[in-house]
Each structure stands twice: as C-alpha cells, then as structure tokens.
Amino acid sequence: PLLFPIVGRLNGDVLHIDGADYPMKQHGFARRSLFTLVEQSATHAVFLLQDSAETRAVYPFAFALRVTYTITDATLEIAVAIENRSESPLPASFGFHPAFAWPLPYGLPRADHRIVFAEDEPDPLRELVGSAISSGRRPSPLQGRTLALDHALFTQDALIWDPVHSQSVRYGASTGPQLRVDFPDTPMLGIWTKPGAAFVCIEPWHGIADPEGFTGDIREKPGIVTI
Template identity: 70%
Template structure:
C-alpha cells in the first residue's frame, strides 16, 4: 500500500491514497474519524473515484465503435496508481494518464486530475478530465465516499438521517443485478428526510436521477452534520451493506447500463463527450457543520 498523503486545515484533516487517488481518512479538528472503518467483512473501499463509467456494464463489457472491451464495475481509475503532481499543507493534486494498460480497455488519450483542498471545515474534491486525443471522448464519472455510520459524536446509529436540500417527490431508479431495470422504485423519503436503516438497502442502492437538490446533510437529528454538496450533477446514489458501519453518499455523473443494453458506450445513459483538446470538470464539497 502506498504511503498516504496528508493535508490539514483549521477544522479538518484528510489523508489520500495515491492508489486510486482515494480519500481514505477525513477527521475533524479533534482527530475523530468521519470516514468508513473499511471493515473487510463488508467493504474495503473508502471513497473510490469512478471512471470512465459509473456502475455496471451489461455483461461487464464496454462496447465502442464495434469493438468490445471487458471492464468491471465502476471502471479502472479506482485500481490505478496516480502520480502526485503538487502538494502543500492544505491541498494536493494527483493525476492519472493513459498508458498501454488503459488503452487496451478504453482506447483514448486522457488525463484525470483529482485535487483535494481543505479550507476551514470544508474539503473540496475537484475533478478535471482532459481529452488529449483527436476524437471526441465518451466518459462518465462518479464520487463514492463512505462516511462513518454512526458519526463519532455519541448519537445512536438509528438516529442518523440524510436531509435533502429541496423537495424530491419523484420515484427512484429500479435495479436488478446491478443494472437499471424497468419500472420505478418507491421513494423512502419522509418529506425531505431519509431515515437511515438497514432495511431500506435490502434491494441495493437508492438512486435518484433528476434531483432538484444540489446538497444533502448527513448526521443525527442533534449534533454535528456533514453537508455534501454536488453543484454539477443531478444524480445521487446512497448505499451501504446492512450491518456495516458506513453509508455512501455518491454524486454521480453517470449510471449503470439498463438491463440487456447492447448499444454503443457513446449512447448509454449518463455518458457525456469531451471534445478533442477540451476538459470536463466537476466538484464535491464536504463540510462539517
């Protein structure tokens, strides 16, 4: 395992693993851990970066321009070694560039930058994906941070909830075997509040597509809260494994394949294209309040 790279600010500290450029620890000013314990009995991830797609591909195959490329769920970035580009006390930037291995499964020249910066009690994660090739590059991207459930402030696990910034009256995306399915899934929201329990995750992740909210707050009804802001996306996944000590709050710029999808990757739901020489950006902000 690579040595973690640490950054600090007035109200938070963070540690990032260059392997996957993955946020591994986020601690408050008293050193209390806000991220998952990564218990291998449940899930060993912390906050993987999902690229070049989000979720599963039908048959675990990326179909592009008549060719087929095998690729597992959430793409290869989370299992790739990033290069440390720059660092100071409160910020750091990592980069993943294409190589022979990536081009064998995703035939594009790219640079993926992940920048982490702490300002007071806010951690900002800024993503830049640059197309270094001479043809349009299709891609998706997602964040996948796993926060401690319960948070380390003495409130019971059962009292934790997620509160949406706006009303979300619609239904959720249905899933089957990790792929989006026909039909709709009833929303478990109580007004703007998602009361967390193992039972609501019995049928996999909760997925919203077409959110009005651009932030949610997570925590117990009393005590400190984490606000997760995602100004650039209208998709959100919330997931855990029943019994685990984490909950993932995942802003996505993409979504899993529909069941039976056999079309081109460029045409799949949630894919955007980056023009030659251009770059695409997004960010997520995590604030302790």
Template identity: 55%
Template sequence: MAGTTATLDNGRLCAQISDLGAELVRLRDGEGRDLLWYGDAAFWAGRAPLLFPIVGRLPQDELLHDGVRHAMKQHGFARRSRFDLLAVDPQRAVFRLMPNDEIRAQYPFAFALQVAYGLEDATLTIEARVDNPGLRPLPASFGFHPGFLWPLPYGGSRADHRLLFEAAETAPVHRPVGGLLSAAGEPNPAAGGVIAPDDAVFERDALIFTQLRSRRIRYGVPGRPGLEVAFPGMPQLGIWSKPGAPFLCIEPWAGHATPEGDARPFVEKPGLVHIPPGGSAAFAMAIRWLPDTAG
C-alpha cells in the same frame, strides 16, 4: 510497489489521500475523530473511490466500441490505478492519471484525469477535471463514492441518523439489478426531503436518484455535529450501505449504470458526458463539517 499518501491538515480537518485511485482514505475532525469509513473488507474494502470512466456496470462488463468489446469492471479503472502526485502542501494535493497499455485495452479513448483535494476552514473540496486531448469526442462518466461512519462519532445510534435533502425528491428512484440500472422505478423515500436510513432500505442494494433536485445533503443526528455533502454540478446520486454495516455512502454522480436491456454501443449509453476534442469537463463535491446538522 509502495504507494504514496498525501496528508492535508488545517486544524479543522485532516485528510489523507492515497495515490492508489487518488482515493481519500481518512478524514478526521479537529479533535481527531474519524468521519470516513475505514475500509473493513468484511463489509466493504473501499473508503471513497473515484468512479471513472463509468459509474456502475456495463452489460457483461464490456465496453462495446467500433465493433470491439473491451473488458471493464464495475465503476471503471481509476479506482484501481496508481496516480501521479503532482503537488502537495498542507492544504492542497493534486493527482493525475494518464492512459497506459492496461488502460487503453479497457478504454480506447484519449484522456487525462486530474484530481485536486483542498482544505478551507471546515470543508474538504474534491475537484476532478477530465481533458480530451484526442481528435474525437470523449464519452465518459464520473462519480464520487465516499463512505462515512454510521453512526458518526458524536453520539446517537444508527437509527437516530438522518439524511436531510436540499429539496423534496419526488421522482422515482431505481435500484441496481445485477449491477445495471433497473428499468422500473419505485417510490422515492426522500419525498418529504428526509430519509431515516435503516437496514431495510438497503436490502435491495443502493437507492439511485436519476432525476435529482437536491445538490446538497446533510447527514448526522439532528442537533449534533455532522456533515454536509455538496455537489453542485452532479445530476445523479447513489445512497448505499449493506444491512448491518457501519458505513453509509453518499455518492454524487455524473452518470449511472447501463439500464437493463440496453445493448447499444458505449457511445450511446445514457448518462455519459461527451467532451469535445480539446475540451474538458469538471466534476466536484465538498464535504463540510457542521457543528449542528440542524443548523
């Protein structure tokens, strides 16, 4: 089935969003330069998938609930699901995902997921809301997974780029182990508030910040145009690429993979948000174009 793409454009930024996964698939600056990774499957076919109702993996890729095992792949089903496009204009697009039989086989909980994209000045906002229309608490996680070009189109090599954190990050970071969260931590490379990313950082997969202090990160070559990623309500973060790949993912999360060795039922999984019956939970991030990442 052919998909639908919504285009937002205010002259400062242009964004395109697919109804498949409600995924941002293109982001350009006011001069038409691409900022978002273009999804080359030789490295990684994703661009900016939305992660729901899990972030990372479950043991054996199974959700255990009330003694029943439900197969669910890494990062959940939202990124592979076709959303309904509810509204679109040049500065805003709203998508919605509701359960169907395929989804219910994976996730035995009632939910409604709505995702709104908006442009204001040089900022793209992404706001997700998960509603619980059911009669029991809804356990879920949500994550953003945007991949940006590395290097960005403003001059400078990959080696010149920096990740500038809002605060010094001193808590240990974790790594994926078979897709699960490592039990052991390791020294945080952002202890000084800055990471100079290189291929060696990602030889053992992503950096996972489970005790994050920062809620915004600037990315780019200092003194040149770049991006700020802000995520005020998201308590965890992943930073990921592959050695030699021309993309860098800055991933705000509310949740994380199951810790290795943890075999508890899904509702007891660490990192979940438990939404009460009739309630909702909101998750948001913003991508702002900056004329100077040092400014």
C-alpha cells in the same frame, strides 16, 4: 473510490466502442489505479491519472483525469477535471463514492441518523435488477426531505435519484454535529451501504449503470458525457 470512465456496472462487464468489445469491471479502472501526485501544499494536493498501455487495452482513448483536494477550515473540496487528449470525442462518466461513518463518532445511536435533502425530491427512484437499471421505478423512501437511515432500505442495493434536484444534503443524527455534502455539478445521486456495515455512502454521479439488456455503444449509454 473515484468512478471513471463508467459509473455502475456494464451488461456482461463489456464496454462496446465503435464495433469493438472491451472488458470493464464495475465503476471502471480509476478506483484500482495508482495516481501520480503532481502538486501539493499544506492545504491542497493534486493527483493525476493518465492513459497508459494498460488503460488503452480496455478504453482506447487518450485522457488526463486530474483530482484536486483542498482543505479550507472544516471543509474538504474535491474538484475533478477530465481532459480529452484524443483526436476524437471522448465518451466518459464520472462519480464519487465517499463513505461516512455510521454512526458518526459523537455518541448518538445509528437509528437516529438521517440524510436531509436541500430541495424537494418528488420523483420515484431508479430500480436495480441485479446490477442493471430496470425500466421500472421504486417509490421514494423520503419523508418530506428526510431519509431516515435503516439497513432495510438497501436490501435491493443502492437508492438512486435520477435526476436529483438537490445540490446538497446534510448527514448526521437529529441533534449534534452534521456533515454537509455539496454536489453542484452532478445530476444523479446514489446512497448505499453494505448490509451490516458501519458506513453509509453518499455518491454524486454523472453517469449510471447499464439499462437492463443494454448492448449499445458507449456513446449511447445513459449518463455518458462527450468531451
């Protein structure tokens, strides 16, 4: 899923814009939208989502969201560009939500899998109350730079680094093949799974859920970028 124009959940599932209220489900509408394929080759594809009467009913802005997927050898690069086609500044957030098999298909047990950060991450994590961001923080579960994966980590929903100092993590078992996930342009990172699910999500974000009790305009929402 691609998270746009918000990341996370809004208080009451309502977006406040210039004194008007609009219904908006968790993570926005791009994840449920049909993109148009506008360009392709053997190694890349470009998809486009533009505003429509349906999107303007919940997000009154003209925009173009362009997503380019490129494969080079064993690397997949996903590049996202948001274009403002409105006359006024465009407030938006964007996030990735890729899920990776847990365990990876190399015959090693789930309990041996971990995520290793490229840099030290000394800060405590954001804490969720329901789907809202609490004013409190939770202790980091990292041992050094390593997150040993366990479903007990996610009983309070996602782990949220805000800010995240690393621009890359490695995921896999302690031996065998690894996946490297680079995220050079996103200041936050969520790691999440459903209880009992056979995947783990590594989610670079430029945006975050509403703070607990937040009722302000979208332009005052933490993590919003003005384009």
